Amino acid sequence: MKRAITRAAIVYFAAMTVALTFPGIQPFNTIRPLVFGVPFVFMWYIFWILGALVVFLVVHRVYSK
């Protein structure tokens, strides 16, 4: 279980690195649609940070057992 969760977390952060840098960011590098009034690309960064919070939570729970 620990190994599988660790691998999933590594995949998430690798995907995050690609999604937030060039050229991976390019398809999401737009102002519209505004999300809660904020440009989409700005919120794209916020989404990944919130996703990281969930991943960290799962890893912590698994390793605390």
Add this chain to the structure above:
Amino acid sequence: MTDWRIVVGVVAMYLVANLVVGLRAGSRSTDTVAGYVAGDRDFGTLVMYFVTGATMFSAFAFLGGPGWAFSRGAAAFYILAYGVLGVAPYMAIGPWAARLGRKHGYVTQAGMLAHRFQSRWVAIVAGIISVIAIVPYVALQMRGAGIVFDQVTDGHVQPWLGAAIAYGVVLIYVWRSGVMGVGWTNVFQGVFMITLAWTLGLYLPYKLYGGIGPMFEQLEALRPEMLTVPGLDAQGNRWTPGAYSSAILVSAIGVWMWPHLFMKAFAAKNDATIRRTVMLFPTFQLFLFPLFVVGFAGILYGSAPENPDAIMPHIVLTSGLPAVVVGLFCAGALAASMSTGDALVHGAASIGVEDVYSGLRETRLDQHARRTLIRWAAVAVGVLGYAIALHTSLSLVGMLLAAYGAVVQLAPAVYAAFLWRRTTAAGVVSGLLTGIAITGALIVRPDWRPYDLHEGLVGLSANLLVLVIVSLLTAPPSKDHVSDWYRTSRSSGDPTPRLAER
């Protein structure tokens, strides 16, 4: 115009509160080097959370972040990207380092590397690089404090005096209380800066433009190039994707290599404390959102300060807020500066004495003498940082990016220590020297950088290559020593029994 005397009064109260918290914290630790540098390895989640967040997000985030959003638009998003990416490996490496620290008595990152590679030269070289990277970072914090005082008092408190007042307070509580003073003031300062950032970030766009949505709609119509990455460079031209992406990578790899952050693993109470700190870190990082919103608000604002880093105090001062609120803002910005500056001063002093000075001396001084020496070293780092702060014209974020080039060179050594048994001391030292030399050369000659990549990333690649080649060409380290080191780092069960502190 805001009455600057009321502002100074609010700031004075804030500084006194800091001093009280910082001085009282000193009574919580023992009179040993481990007590002064690692808080007797007894930091709980609350202190670790604020130490991590408030130390990482400093004047560069509180003033430089809005400054970049204002002057370079979406280029500022690089700051948003690297924090969580950088903290993720610490979920594993943090507990590994903490277990080793408890067993072997480490209090610094360079000390850990020296023991792993059985070489005092590793500690000396890593220690010198750490101090080289930290001192400009200290200067950056002081410059931020000076800017805030100057702006909110309408020039009545000059930057040199403002920086001296704020860092005089820092040096007093660092001298008396060591890392305990750093830790507990960071809790106080962290609460302050988060509260201020969210309050201003949500209120100012509403007051100025009727809300965040209407503000971004106006911006889209007037300056759409500011709202997509990579934003603009310092000259106002489009920043390059290579420079933007490599700034994220070098900062993500380097962020936990900062010795003053890494060494907090040795202060944590147990493994779960470190994991919880990492888990909660994104909640702290989100405070960049309101700061950037204030920066974007500045683009549409009627007037602009001479220095983009002063956009936040400029808006706060000229938008008709009461003097008490301006004073609280000033205190929040000082909190951002001081919460990082204190950890930097303390970290550089500890490394300078424990790794560089002790490494060169060969024989170790007793606990009391080392503790006294660290205190004087903290004063020396403060004075040196102050001198640099008075004589530089670089932007806050620009100064930080340059410092990252140096500190990221520690990454191959740290990762190799934990992940590649065959690494040798010769490989580590030659890699570090190569990386720092190339980075330095590219800072002097930026036109030599390939694809506009960050100089630290180029130095890092060469550093890694040299580390691998030299390690393979030199005699392998003792198998018993390395196996024991790996066994301890990967051991389950918490806490690892402590040996006597060195």
